[in-house]
Amino acid sequence: MSALDRLLSHRTAERNLAALLAYAFAGLAGAAAGAALARRSHPTGYQPNRHTQLAQLDETPARRYYAGFDPQYAIAISDLRAMTHKRLPRFALEYLEGGAQDEAALFGERRAYADWRFMPKTLVDVSDRTLESKILGRSAAMPLVVSPTGLNAIFRARGDSELAQAAQRAGVPFVQSTMSNDAMEDVAKAAQGVRHWWQLYVFGGDEIWQELLRRADRAGCEALVLTTNAQIFGDREWQRRNQTANKRLSASAALESLTHPLWLAENLLSHGMPTFPNVIDFVPKGQRSFFDASGWIRKHQPKSLSWDTVAKIRQFWKKPFILKGILNPEDVRRALDSGVDGIVLGSHGGRQLDWTVAPLDLLPVARDIVDDRIALYVTGGIRRGTDMLKALALGAGAVWVGRAPLYGLSAAGVAGASRALEILKSEALDGMGLLGVSRVGELGQHLLAHSHDAASGTHLQ
Numbered sequence: 080m081s082a083l084d085r086l087l088s089h090r091t092a093e094r095n096l097a098a099l100l101a102y103a104f105a106g107l108a109g110a111a112a113g114a115a116l117a118r119r120s121h122p123t124g125y126q127p128n129r130h131t132q133l134a135q136l137d138e139t140p141a142r143r144y145y146a147g148f149d150p151q152y153a154i155a156i157s158d159l160r161a162m163t164h165k166r167l168p169r170f171a172l173e174y175l176e177g178g179a180q181d182e183a184a185l186f187g188e189r190r191a192y193a194d195w196r197f198m199p200k201t202l203v204d205v206s207d208r209t210l211e212s213k214i215l216g217r218s219a220a221m222p223l224v225v226s227p228t229g230l231n232a233i234f235r236a237r238g239d240s241e242l243a244q245a246a247q248r249a250g251v252p253f254v255q256s257t258m259s260n261d262a263m264e265d266v267a268k269a270a271q272g273v274r275h276w277w278q279l280y281v282f283g284g285d286e287i288w289q290e291l292l293r294r295a296d297r298a299g300c301e302a303l304v305l306t307t308n309a310q311i312f313g314d315r316e317w318q319r320r321n322q323t324a325n326k327r328l329s330a331s332a333a334l335e336s337l338t339h340p341l342w343l344a345e346n347l348l349s350h351g352m353p354t355f356p357n358v359i360d361f362v363p364k365g366q367r368s369f370f371d372a373s374g375w376i377r378k379h380q381p382k383s384l385s386w387d388t389v390a391k392i393r394q395f396w397k398k399p400f401i402l403k404g405i406l407n408p409e410d411v412r413r414a415l416d417s418g419v420d421g422i423v424l425g426s427h428g429g430r431q432l433d434w435t436v437a438p439l440d441l442l443p444v445a446r447d448i449v450d451d452r453i454a455l456y457v458t459g460g461i462r463r464g465t466d467m468l469k470a471l472a473l474g475a476g477a478v479w480v481g482r483a484p485l486y487g488l489s490a491a492g493v494a495g496a497s498r499a500l501e502i503l504k505s506e507a508l509d510g511m512g513l514l515g516v517s518r519v520g521e522l523g524q525h526l527l528a529h530s531h532d533a534a535s536g537t538h539l540q
Contacts, residue, residue, distance in 0.1 A: 150491040150498040155506075156462045156483050159499055162490035163234075168336035170321040170328055171233050175485060178429035179313040184437075185429030188460030191437035194530045195469050200515030208508055208517045214477050215302060215399050215420065215454065217274070220250030221504050222471060222519055226458055226481035227278035227304060227403075229258030230373075232353035234489040236346050237261060242488055243270035245496035249504070254278050254304055254479075257291070258373070260353040263298045276302040278403070280309065281388060282380045287361050292396050294357070303396050304423070305389065308404030310380045313431035327370050386413060393418045401454070403479075406435055411448045421454030421476075428459060428481055439470060443524065446474030464506025468514065472522040 135142065144161035145152050153159045164172060178185030210221035225246045231238030239261035246253035252274035255266055267275055277295035281288050292303065321332040328336070337343065352369045358376060359367055366375045393400055402414055403423040414422045424438040424445060438459045449455050457470050458479035470478045480503065487499030516522055 148491065150487060150495040153487075153490075153495075153498055153502065156486060156499060156502055159483075159486040159490045159495060159502075162495070163486045166339065166342055167234065167489055168332070168339045168342060170318075170332040170336060171342075171489075173315075173318045173321055174230065175234065175482065175489065177315050177317045178433070179315055179431060180433040182429060182433070184426050184431075184433050184435045187435075187437045188426065188429055188439070189462070191439040192460055192463075192466045192469055195439075195473070195527050196530055197465075197469075197514055198526055198528055199513055200526070203515040203517075205512040205515060205517050208511050210504060210507055210511075210519060212477065212519050214252060214274075219252065219274075219477070221467075221507065222475075222477035223249075223251045223467065223500070223503065224276075224456065224477055224479045225251060225253045225484055225500075226479040227254040227256035227259075227276075227306075228481050228485060229256040230260065230353065231256075231485070231488065232260035232346070232350070234485060235492055236350040236353075237269075238488055240266050240269035241493035242484060242496050243273050243275065244493045245484060245487070245500060246270070247273035248497050249500040251500070252276055252301070255300075256280075257358060258355060258376070259357060260355065262356040263295060263300070265356075267298045275300050276304055276401075278304040278306060279392075280306055280376070280380060281384055282358075282376050283361055285391070287358075288392070289395060291357065292392075296396075296398070300398075302399040302401060302420075303392070304401045304403050305392060306403050306427070307384070308406070308425075308427055308431050310382055310384045311431075312377050313427065314433075315430055386417060389417050389419065401456075403458075404431075405445075406438065406441060408441070408444055408448060411445045415449060415452055419453065421456060422449075423456040423458055423479055425458040425479070439473065442470065442473045442475055461503075464503045464508070465510045467503060467507045468510050468522060469527065471519055472524055472527050474524075 145154065145158040146161040146165045148162070150159065150162070153162065163175070167175070212219050212222040214222065214224065225242055231242065235241060239255055239259040243253045243255070243266045247270045253270070254276040255263055256278045257280040259266075261269075263275075263277065275298065277291075277300040279288055279291065295303065321329055323329050354367075354369065355362075355372050355376075359372060362372045362375050366372060389402065399420040400418070401421040401423060402417075402419050403425060404427060405411055405414065405422045405424055406426060411422065422445075424441050426432070426435045426438060438457050442455075442457050445455055454476050455474060456477050456479055457475045458481065461467060461470070461478050461480050462483055467478050483503065484496045484499045487495035487497070489495070491498070511517065514526060516526070
């Protein structure tokens with residue numbers, strides 16, 4: 080194990096600042112070696128998000144995304160993503176960006192949105208537009224929920240609290256993950272007034288999830304979200320290529336991380352290694368380091384999670400209860416009889432089973448099944464405000480966004496996460512106007528054509 084791996088796994092960041100500063104100095108001194116590594120990973124001219132070349136001739140005019148430090152200069156989510164690619168080390172980027180195996184599900188989520196085309200109405204008065212909606216019976220500034228994401232502190236220290244603050248500013252709910260790095264009580268204090276929801280991973284015995292739900296209730300969490308599709312950890316090959324056999328960083332990944340001194344200073348040097356304060360008391364004392372704790376929790380997630388578990392949780396939790404990770408019509412039907420208040424169609428960001436159907440493609444079928452009996456949401460692949468409009472038109476009550484606000488958080492903290500939500504809202508409002516609608520309720524499938532239908536000319540009357 081390398082010296083840096085020992086540093087990362089034993090939390091010496093909090094106990095030995097001198098050693099950390101020495102590592103930082105070593106990282107700066109090794110910048111040349113790091114640049115060589117970067118060139119090998121990112122060829123000359125590397126850009127993480129290329130636009131189509133249709134508007135260019137021989138690569139002119141030259142196009143580059145904004146990759147500076149001020150999120151207000153970010154025009155689109157792609158700019159925040161470019162800022163993130165510049166700031167984060169390779170292992171963190173792989174955790175943020177990667178999917179399972181061939182990443183077909185990850186690709187399919189974006190492709191699904193590209194396959195639906197707008198049929199805008201013109202000569203419509205759209206001078207008074209709004210995205211205001213109801214989510215679980217309460218007003219929201221737009222039909223959007225910030226999805227639960229774990230290990231956010233590897234992107235930005237206090238990342239969970241900053242995401243919650245961005246959600247509070249935007250007037251939308253925030254879902255905190257079981258594997259978050261800020262205590263739920265601290266998030267509630269940092270973002271007072273936010274619609275705070277709690278996401279649950281079931282692990283260990285029933286007493287663990289019961290205690291977590293008691294804490295969530297005391298912290299003021301409005302709703303509970305049970306993730307249903309992650310009891311077996313997805314095969315995230317590219318993430319694993321940055322790790323050793325014992326799940327710690329490989330030597331090359333550790334060395335490459337030293338070439339990101341700003342990330343190093345703002346995270347490890349200032350705050351030490353992340354922990355899992357919401358669940359750490361349930362982990363054996365000898366396995367509470369960052370890597371060991373996450374591995375222990377993963378190992379103790381029961382493969383027996385079932386509709387019986389849902390029934391027990393429903394009986395225990397009296398507030399709104401939502402199932403996340405549904406991708407089969409039969410499960411949609413089962414949810415109707417389970418007593419839950421809503422479901423989220425999703426593939427865990429393409430990070431679990433690969434080659435799954437895109438959540439967006441299941442959405443019209445799911446809406447036909449549930450009608451208005453329970454809430455219906457969709458997550459996965461949303462990078463534009465127009466993506467939100469497509470999902471709403473196909474039957475979603477709201478969209479859940481994960482990577483988009485994480486790009487903002489990684490790039491510039493709460494200001495960046497806020498900027499991401501502002502961009503999505505602004506694009507959606509402009510899209511509504513160009514589409515010829517003024518209210519969310521006016522959106523419907525009559526305003527869309529699938530690309531296959533558009534190509535054949537069918538169903539366009």
